[in-house]
Amino acid sequence: EDQVTQSPEALRLQEGESSSLNCSYTVSGLRGLFWYRQDPGKGPEFLFTLYSAGEEKEKERLKATLTKKESFLHITAPKPEDSATYLCAAEGGTSYGKLTFGQGTILTVHP
Amino acid sequence: DAEITQSPRHKITETGRQVTLACHQTWNHNNMFWYRQDLGHGLRLIHYSYGVQDTNKGEVSDGYSVSRSNTEDLPLTLESAASSQTSVYFCASSDRAGGNEDEQFFGPGTRLTVL
Numbered sequence: 001e002d003q004v005t006q007s008p009e010a011l012r013l014q015e016g017e018s019s020s021l022n023c024s025y026t027v028s029g030l031r032g033l034f035w036y037r038q039d040p041g042k043g044p045e046f047l048f049t050l051y052s053a054g055e056e057k058e059k060e061r062l063k064a065t066l067t068k069k070e071s072f073l074h075i076t077a078p079k080p081e082d083s084a085t086y087l088c089a090a091e092g093g094t095s096y097g098k099l100t101f102g103q104g105t106i107l108t109v110h111p
Numbered sequence: 112d113a114e115i116t117q118s119p120r121h122k123i124t125e126t127g128r129q130v131t132l133a134c135h136q137t138w139n140h141n142n143m144f145w146y147r148q149d150l151g152h153g154l155r156l157i158h159y160s161y162g163v164q165d166t167n168k169g170e171v172s173d174g175y176s177v178s179r180s181n182t183e184d185l186p187l188t189l190e191s192a193a194s195s196q197t198s199v200y201f202c203a204s205s206d207r208a209g210g211n212e213d214e215q216f217f218g219p220g221t222r223l224t225v226l
Contacts, residue, residue, distance in 0.1 A: 032213055043201050043217035044154075087154070091213070097142045097161065097205060098169070099215065101154040 002027045002092045006102035013078055013109050021073040021086055021105045029093020033071045035064050036087040038104070044087055047073075078109045113138040117202050117218040125226055130189040132221050134202030142205045143185040144215060145169075145177065147198040154201065160185055192225045199223075 003026045013019055025033065032051055036044035048057045050066040057064050061082065063074040073086055085106050089099040115136040124130050134143065145157040156169030158177040166177050174196060176188045189196055199222050203215040 034214060036217075041220075043203075043219050046214040046216065049214055089154075097213075098144075098156060098159060099154075101146075103151070103153040 002090060002095065002100040004088055004090050004100050004102040006088050006105050008105060010106040015079055015109055015111050016077050018076045023071040023088030023102055024069060025090045027090045027092040031091040031093055033066055034089040034099060035073055038085045038087055080109045080111050083107055083109045115202060115204055115216055115218040117221050119221060120219065121222045123224045123226065124192050126192060126194060128192050130192050132187045132200055134185050134218060135183055136204040137183065138204060138206065139182055140204035140206040144203040145187045146201045147171065148201060149198050194225050197223060197225045
């Protein structure tokens with residue numbers, strides 16, 4: 001059974017204070033590791049897909065990295081508008097198109 | 112612009128009633144998915160479809176059904192609503208044809224309350 005675990009559950013940062021969110025996964029034959037951002041009352045918004053260990057992708061203040069067991073979402077010099085819930089999801093080798101989601105990390109950035 | 116829409120956005124119903132939640136996408140995607148999101152459980156897959164006339168059960172399919180008669184729509188039916196089905200429901204779509212990014216695009220969600 002595919003499993004995805006995110007930590008911490010919640011993270012409070014001061015504006016400009018860089019940090020990382022963790023996503024550990026147990027998936028048979030990883031096809032892809034996905035990061036989403038979700039704002040209150042809205043659907044998840046796609047950020048990144050990573051396909052193989054060692055891959056990195058960046059978008060503004062966010063950088064996602066992948067190893068064989070976990071993924072990190074690094075947030076550099078965050079701003080209050082980065083406050084959201086960040087979701088990680090994995091697609092396993094026997095689960096074409098189906099994502100297993102973690103419970104998310106609630107990020108709050110204070111000005 | 113292409114998009115994915117859900118209706119209604121909010122629904123209150125009574126235990127035992129049949130409820131149908133609509134999902135419509137204009138990307139012409141083959142794959143469509145229904146999830147529910149609850150505190151402490153994250154997003155869980157209910158049903159999914161890889162194309163017209165194809166439907167499959169997900170992790171939490173009991174009490175739900177879907178049908179796919181065209182590419183654009185995947186309605187979710189709660190056959191006899193139960194209080195345990197109070198949740199926020201998200202529809203998503205994806206298409207692998209020709210692209211490297213396999214992301215699912217999510218709708219805005221439907222908040223369902225079963226009294």
